Amino acid sequence: MRIQLFGDIWGINENIKFDKSLTEAELSICDLETPVTDAQKGIVKAGPCLKSSLENFKKIRNNFPNKFMVSIANNHTGDFGEDGINDTINACKETQTIYGGVSNNNQQEPMIIQQNGVSIAVFCIAEKQFGVSQRSSIGVDYFSPNLYQKIRQAKATNDIVIVSIHAAAEMSRWPSPQIQELFRSYIDCGADIIHGHHAHVPQGWEEYHNGLILYGLGNFVVSPQRWSQRQNGLWSLSVTIEIVDKKVKSFQIIPVIINSVDNDTIEIKAGNINSYADYIAEANYPINNSNALEALWQEFAMIMFETHYGKSLKVIPPTPKNITIKDKISDIKLVASGKYDKFLCRRNQLSKQDYAVWYHLFDCLSHQSAIETALGILSGQLTDLRTPYSKKMLEKYFQSL
Numbered sequence: 001m002r003i004q005l006f007g008d009i010w011g012i013n014e015n016i017k018f019d020k021s022l023t024e025a026e027l028s029i030c031d032l033e034t035p036v037t038d039a040q041k042g043i044v045k046a047g048p049c050l051k052s053s054l055e056n057f058k059k060i061r062n063n064f065p066n067k068f069m070v071s072i073a074n075n076h077t078g079d080f081g082e083d084g085i086n087d088t089i090n091a092c093k094e095t096q097t098i099y100g101g102v103s104n105n106n107q108q109e110p111m112i113i114q115q116n117g118v119s120i121a122v123f124c125i126a127e128k129q130f131g132v133s134q135r136s137s138i139g140v141d142y143f144s145p146n147l148y149q150k151i152r153q154a155k156a157t158n159d160i161v162i163v164s165i166h167a168a169a170e171m172s173r174w175p176s177p178q179i180q181e182l183f184r185s186y187i188d189c190g191a192d193i194i195h196g197h198h199a200h201v202p203q204g205w206e207e208y209h210n211g212l213i214l215y216g217l218g219n220f221v222v223s224p225q226r227w228s229q230r231q232n233g234l235w236s237l238s239v240t241i242e243i244v245d246k247k248v249k250s251f252q253i254i255p256v257i258i259n260s261v262d263n264d265t266i267e268i269k270a271g272n273i274n275s276y277a278d279y280i281a282e283a284n285y286p287i288n289n290s291n292a293l294e295a296l297w298q299e300f301a302m303i304m305f306e307t308h309y310g311k312s313l314k315v316i317p318p319t320p321k322n323i324t325i326k327d328k329i330s331d332i333k334l335v336a337s338g339k340y341d342k343f344l345c346r347r348n349q350l351s352k353q354d355y356a357v358w359y360h361l362f363d364c365l366s367h368q369s370a371i372e373t374a375l376g377i378l379s380g381q382l383t384d385l386r387t388p389y390s391k392k393m394l395e396k397y398f399q400s401l
Contacts, residue, residue: 028067162191255275295385
C-alpha cells in the first residue's frame with residue numbers, strides 16, 4: 001500500500017485543480033492549518049486568525065478518492081476558540097475526513113487506521129502555542145514527555161507508527177538542533193516516520209536508525225496571492241511511502257508546485273525533483289553535519305532576534321508615582337474580582353496583545369531556542385560557531401523577507 005504525506009493547508013478561498021498523481025494513494029495525510037468554521041470572534045494572539053469555510057474545505061477533500069487524514073494539531077486550529085475547533089471536527093466528520101490532534105487535557109492519543117491488512121498509528125502533535133489543550137477545555141495536543149510511552153505502546157500493537165508534528169522555526173530552511181534531537185528521539189523510542197510541518201518552506205530529511213525523518217514539507221495548498229512574496233512559499237515536498245509486508249520498504253520525494261490559473265483558480269502539480277536539486281542539497285547538507293547545523297541555527301537566531309524577538313521583548317515600565325487613592329481602589333477591585341490581567345494592562349500600559357506576544361515567545365520550543373541561542377551568543381555564554389558559509393546561506397535565504 002501507499003501512504004502520501006503532504007505539508008500545510010493554509011487559508012484557501014480559490015478553486016483547486018490537483019494533479020491526479022498526487023491524490024491516488026490509499027492514505028493521504030496533511031496538516032490542516034486553518035479551522036473550518038463560520039465563527040466570527042478570533043482569540044487574542046500573535047499573528048493572524050485564520051479560517052476556511054466548509055465549502056472551501058470540500059474543494060480539497062473531494063479530490064482525494066481514498067482515505068484522507070488531516071492533523072489539526074497546530075497553532076491556528078484554536079484561532080476561533082472552542083467553537084472553531086468543534087466546527088472543524090464536525091466538518092471532518094461530514095466529509096469523511098480522518099482527523100487527529102485535539103483533546104481535553106492533552107491526551108496525545110493516536111488515530112488507528114486499518115488499510116490493506118496494515119495497522120497504522122498516527123500521532124498528531126504540535127509545539128505548545130496558542131489554542132493548546134487544557135484540563136477544562138478542548139484544544140490542540142502538544143508534545144510532552146508522556147508521548148514517549150504512548151509511542152512505545154502504539155508500536156507494540158501496530159505495524160507502522162507515524163508522528164505528524166507541527167514544530168519548526170517558521171521560514172527556516174533548516175531545523176534547529178533541538179528539533180532534530182527531539183525528532184530523532186521519537187524514532188529511537190519506536191516511531192517509523194516523522195512527518196514534520198510548520199516551517200512553510202521545504203526542509204531536509206534523513207534516514208535515521210531504521211526510521212524516516214521529514215523535518216518540514218512546506219506549503220501544500222496555500223493562496224498564491226498571500227504567499228507570492230515569500231521565498232520558497234509556493235512549492236513543497238510530498239513523500240510517497242511504500243508499505244510492503246507491513247513495513248516501510250521505500251520512499252520517494254516529489255516536489256509539489258502551486259500555480260495560479262486565474263484569480264479564482266489554482267493548480268497543485270507534481271514537479272521534477274531535478275529542478276530543485278541545489279535547494280534540496282543545501283537543505284540536506286547540515287542534517288548530518290552537527291557543526292554546520294548549529295552554525296546555521298545561530299545565524300537564524302541572531303537575525304530573528306535583531307528583527308523580531310528583541311523588539312517584542314519590551315521592558316515593563318515602572319509603576320507611575322502619581323497613583324491616586326481612586327486608582328488604588330480601582331486596582332484592588334480589579335484584583336479582587338479576578339481581573340488581574342486588566343490590572344496589569346492598566347498599571348503597565350500594556351495590552352493583552354503584548355502579553356500574548358510574550359506568551360508566544362516563551363511557550364513555543366522553537367522561539368525559546370532561538371531567543372536562548374541569540375542571548376547566549378550576545379552574552380558570550382555560547383561559543384559563536386557561525387562561519388562564512390552559514391552567513392552566505394542565511395543572506396541568500398533571507399534576501400526576500
